[in-house]
Amino acid sequence: xxxxxxxxxxxxxxxxxxxxxxxxxxxxxxxxxxxxxxxxxxxxxxxxxxxxxxxxxxxxxxxxxxxxxxxxxxxxxxxxxxxxxxxxxxxxxxxxxxxxxxxxxxxxxxxxxxxxxxxxxxxxxxxxxxxxxxxxxxxxxxxxxxxxxxxxxxxxxxxxxxxxxxxxxxxxxxxxxxxxxxxxxxxxxxxxxxxxxxxxxxxxxxxxxxxxxxxxxxxxxxxxxxxxxxxxxxxxxxxxxxxxxxxxxxxxxxxxxxxxxxxxxxxxxxxxxxxxxxxxxxxxxxxxxxxxxxxxxxxxxxxxxxxxxxxxxxxxxxxxxxxxxxxxxxxxxxxxxxxxxxxxxxxxxxxxxxxxxxxxxxxxxxxxxxxxxxxxxxxxxxxxxxxxxxxxxxxxxxxxxxxxxxxxxxxxxxxxxxxxxxxxxxxxxxxxxxxxxxxxxxxxxxxxxxxxxxxxxxxxxxxxxxxxxxxxxxxxxxxxxxxxxxxxxxxxxxxxxxxxxxxxxxxxxxxxxxxxxxxxxxx
Amino acid sequence: xxxxxxxxxxxxxxxxxxxxxxxxxxxxxxxxxxxxxxxxxxxxxxxxxxxxxxxxxxxxxxxxxxxxxxxxxxxxxxxxxxxxxxxxxxxxxxxxxxxxxxxxxxxxxxxxxxxxxxxxxxxxxxxxxxxxxxxxxxxxxxxxxxxxxxxxxxxxxxxxxxxxxxxxxxxxxxxxxxxxxxxxxxxxxxxxxxxxxxxxxxxxxxxxxxxxxxxxxxxxxxxxxxxxxxxxxxxxxxxxxxxxxxxxxxxxxxxxxxxxxxxxxxxxxxxxxxxxxxxxxxxxxxxxxxxxxxxxxxxxxxxxxxxxxxxxxx
Numbered sequence: 001x002x003x004x005x006x007x008x009x010x011x012x013x014x015x016x017x018x019x020x021x022x023x024x025x026x027x028x029x030x031x032x033x034x035x036x037x038x039x040x041x042x043x044x045x046x047x048x049x050x051x052x053x054x055x056x057x058x059x060x061x062x063x064x065x066x067x068x069x070x071x072x073x074x075x076x077x078x079x080x081x082x083x084x085x086x087x088x089x090x091x092x093x094x095x096x097x098x099x100x101x102x103x104x105x106x107x108x109x110x111x112x113x114x115x116x117x118x119x120x121x122x123x124x125x126x127x128x129x130x131x132x133x134x135x136x137x138x139x140x141x142x143x144x145x146x147x148x149x150x151x152x153x154x155x156x157x158x159x160x161x162x163x164x165x166x167x168x169x170x171x172x173x174x175x176x177x178x179x180x181x182x183x184x185x186x187x188x189x190x191x192x193x194x195x196x197x198x199x200x201x202x203x204x205x206x207x208x209x210x211x212x213x214x215x216x217x218x219x220x221x222x223x224x225x226x227x228x229x230x231x232x233x234x235x236x237x238x239x240x241x242x243x244x245x246x247x248x249x250x251x252x253x254x255x256x257x258x259x260x261x262x263x264x265x266x267x268x269x270x271x272x273x274x275x276x277x278x279x280x281x282x283x284x285x286x287x288x289x290x291x292x293x294x295x296x297x298x299x300x301x302x303x304x305x306x307x308x309x310x311x312x313x314x315x316x317x318x319x320x321x322x323x324x325x326x327x328x329x330x331x332x333x334x335x336x337x338x339x340x341x342x343x344x345x346x347x348x349x350x351x352x353x354x355x356x357x358x359x360x361x362x363x364x365x366x367x368x369x370x371x372x373x374x375x376x377x378x379x380x381x382x383x384x385x386x387x388x389x390x391x392x393x394x395x396x397x398x399x400x401x402x403x404x405x406x407x408x409x410x411x412x413x414x415x416x417x418x419x420x421x422x423x424x425x426x427x428x429x430x431x432x433x434x435x436x437x438x439x440x441x442x443x444x445x446x447x448x449x450x451x452x453x454x455x456x457x458x459x460x461x462x463x464x465x466x467x468x469x470x471x472x473x474x475x476x477x478x479x480x481x482x483x484x485x486x487x488x489x490x491x492x493x494x495x496x497x498x499x500x501x502x503x504x505x506x507x508x509x510x511x512x513x514x515x516x517x518x519x520x521x522x523x
Numbered sequence: 524x525x526x527x528x529x530x531x532x533x534x535x536x537x538x539x540x541x542x543x544x545x546x547x548x549x550x551x552x553x554x555x556x557x558x559x560x561x562x563x564x565x566x567x568x569x570x571x572x573x574x575x576x577x578x579x580x581x582x583x584x585x586x587x588x589x590x591x592x593x594x595x596x597x598x599x600x601x602x603x604x605x606x607x608x609x610x611x612x613x614x615x616x617x618x619x620x621x622x623x624x625x626x627x628x629x630x631x632x633x634x635x636x637x638x639x640x641x642x643x644x645x646x647x648x649x650x651x652x653x654x655x656x657x658x659x660x661x662x663x664x665x666x667x668x669x670x671x672x673x674x675x676x677x678x679x680x681x682x683x684x685x686x687x688x689x690x691x692x693x694x695x696x697x698x699x700x701x702x703x704x705x706x707x708x709x710x711x712x713x714x715x716x717x718x719x720x721x722x723x724x725x726x727x728x729x730x731x732x733x734x735x736x737x738x739x740x741x742x743x744x745x746x747x748x749x750x751x752x753x754x755x756x757x758x759x760x761x762x763x764x765x766x767x768x769x770x771x772x773x774x775x776x777x778x779x780x781x782x783x784x785x786x787x788x789x790x791x792x793x794x795x796x797x798x799x800x801x802x803x804x805x806x807x808x809x810x811x812x813x814x815x816x817x818x819x820x821x822x823x824x825x826x827x828x829x830x831x832x833x834x835x836x837x
Contacts (some may be wrong), residue, residue: 047796049606049800187597189608204618205786205788206607206614207792207793207796208690208788242690242786243786243788244690245783245786246689246691246783246784246786248673248676249673249676249688249689249784249786251687251787252677252680252681252688252689253680253690254675254682254687255681255688256676256681256684256687256688258687258688258689258690260682305577403800404553405798406557406799406800406801410558413572419628439654439826
């Protein structure tokens with residue numbers, strides 16, 4: 001009876017005062033050595049639209065399948081490409097021939113042993129089905145002189161970018177058994193989910209959960225752990241990704257102890273979670289660039305002076321203050337490369353004339369210009385509201401058009417429907433910008449295509465030293481600023497949250513998409 | 524009675540036809556297309572988009588699409604889901620139990636609390652219970668179910684740790700594991716329904732209790748319990764039954780919100796995801812089967828109504 005009375009008091013207390021009640025659980029204490037076993041429960045923000053990671057750039061494939069599959073290369077903690085299934089590699093002098101020696105004794109989850117034929121079949125499938133596979137357009141052939149050697153022959157020079165292209169976890173060139181790759185020609189439809197990663201895929205219950213189990217025969221690298229590369233240590237027996245689309249429910253589930261880690265937490269929760277005895281926020285980088293993209297082909301925004309006016313009017317600090325509740329989750333930085341990237345630079349970012357001068361040069365006469373947003377995206381809506389205010393100050397008639405995701409995506413390809421949209425992403429290498437500016441994303445009907453930048457991209461493809469690439473990266477950024485290919489609106493950081501029982505000795509949870517290597521549960 | 528039931532079943536045909544037609548045109552009038560969702564952010568050329576559009580038959584005039592679609596769906600064939608790559612009926616069959624448990628348990632809670640409370644409030648009109656039930660039903664009906672859901676999670680899952688915050692486990696995971704995850708959603712779903720049933724029961728009972736035959740029954744020396752339960756309640760049931768049927772249909776609709784708040788993989792959540800993805804056939808099938816259940820429940824209510832009030836059978 002007393003419990004019922006207590007429950008009633010708590011319930012009506014919240015009802016009346018609307019104040020969240022604090023959990024009274026004890027805080028976890030540190031432990032020295034990783035404990036083994038247990039199930040890691042993850043509250044995931046979005047269901048899987050497919051199990052075929054090769055055919056999509058969509059989340060949450062990297063978060064889930066990043067533990068099932070491996071590629072020739074993976075990302076290191078400095079966001080450079082590091083060998084994963086590759087033992088060693090060697091480019092020819094002009095970068096047209098790349099020879100990869102595979103690690104030996106690597107087992108697939110079905111018991112087969114990895115060989116060069118699997119790599120060839122997987123890469124050939126990815127070239128066709130993968131959104132990023134278009135980056136291998138100049139690949140002439142793949143040869144497999146022996147069971148553990150793969151040779152890529154290109155029609156033109158290919159630089160270090162190749163390694164990052166293969167290893168980027170957005171749409172990774174993952175390796176699967178040859179028979180699976182050959183039998184799964186249709187994008188989005190895999191006959192089996194079989195990889196070489198530290199966890200094997202067990203099941204996906206549509207829109208409910210995805211279950212992975214520790215792969216006992218996993219063949220780990222011997223070099224030290226390095227984010228998605230190096231020695232991958234698996235301490236838990238099982239990982240279950242629960243699909244919980246509602247953010248408040250995910251947070252409550254974490255606090256109630258149902259989930260050990262949750263993704264995509266509103267930054268407004270950071271301060272409150274930081275005070276908890278049982279859970280803690282984790283600021284997740286690298287910084288995500290928020291940028292304004294234009295219809296470059298038709299309408300007012302095809303006029304560079306109009307785009308210049310937008311560039312001149314932007315106050316990123318003000319936008320950041322509107323977008324995030326907690327200033328710790330935003331950063332003003334002029335570069336088109338993530339603040340954590342070695343390519344970060346302020347090249348070309350000096351402001352020119354005032355917005356009004358550019359508008360005058362364009363002959364602008366208060367015609368409406370629209371910015372399209374996804375109705376359910378808080379970030380986009382907040383940015384748009386700030387932009388409208390900033391535009392008003394300089395005399396631009398900017399209007400918000402709100403759409404559902406599906407229409408928003410469709411409009412990005414429609415030159416008659418689009419003026420401006422905003423988006424977000426992070427780029428750790430200059431070459432990775434290429435698909436954004438060669439008519440791939442966004443489409444050639446609206447996208448920015450310029451001979452000057454194409455030339456820079458071509459040089460980047462064959463540049464092999466960091467110094468060369470750094471200089472070309474600066475040239476690219478200068479060209480972007482000069483032609484206003486897009487406008488930098490500042491960086492924001494994502495927030496995930498975890499139970500204090502979750503130990504992450506390598507700090508992987510603070511970086512990129514969810515990487516659980518080395519994570520263990522303090523029981 | 525049989526003839527009445529038959530007439531009601533035949534009246535389903537135009538209702539289903541109109542429902543299907545509305546579902547078809549409304550889903551297609553919404554901006555966006557399944558192609559955009561299918562393709563997402565991928566690098567796909569305009570030619571490839573045209574090819575997918577042709578494959579799905581979405582390039583033809585909407586009336587042609589409708590005329591081709593209708594004969595199939597009239598026999599329950601909604602085709603395959605674009606995203607689940609499964610026949611619609613199979614996807615619905617997987618999800619329907621969750622929605623059914625939620626709705627049926629909510630109804631059980633609603634009737635078990637709402638009716639006795641309404642009866643008691645009516646026979647003790649102006650008393651403390653009457654005022655309390657009035658306040659309770661007003662709060663229940665005024666409170667948005669999603670907000671109530673979050674409050675329940677904060678109190679009973681986060682603070683007290685008595686019940687799980689979200690998610691669903693089938694009965695295969697154990698009866699308590701299954702049931703415990705339905706308790707909070709059922710309470711959130713039931714509260715507004717209880718308010719409605721309490722009010723309707725109270726009003727009906729007050730009306731019936733004021734009639735002369737009740738005075739006669741009392742004058743004959745029948746016990747108050749017998750007067751209330753045997754004579755008054757049976758007559759009041761005609762209106763109460765209607766409200767219960769309506770409440771069930773509202774509960775099915777409300778599952779869309781409750782299932783999203785509590786991450787329950789039922790038909791409501793399925794419809795939400797299908798709408799976001801513009802999975803036309805999934806959306807149409809999901810709404811259709813929900814409508815069909817509501818129609819069947821309405822039929823049962825009408826038959827019950829006819830049982831309690833024989834005049835309407837003729």
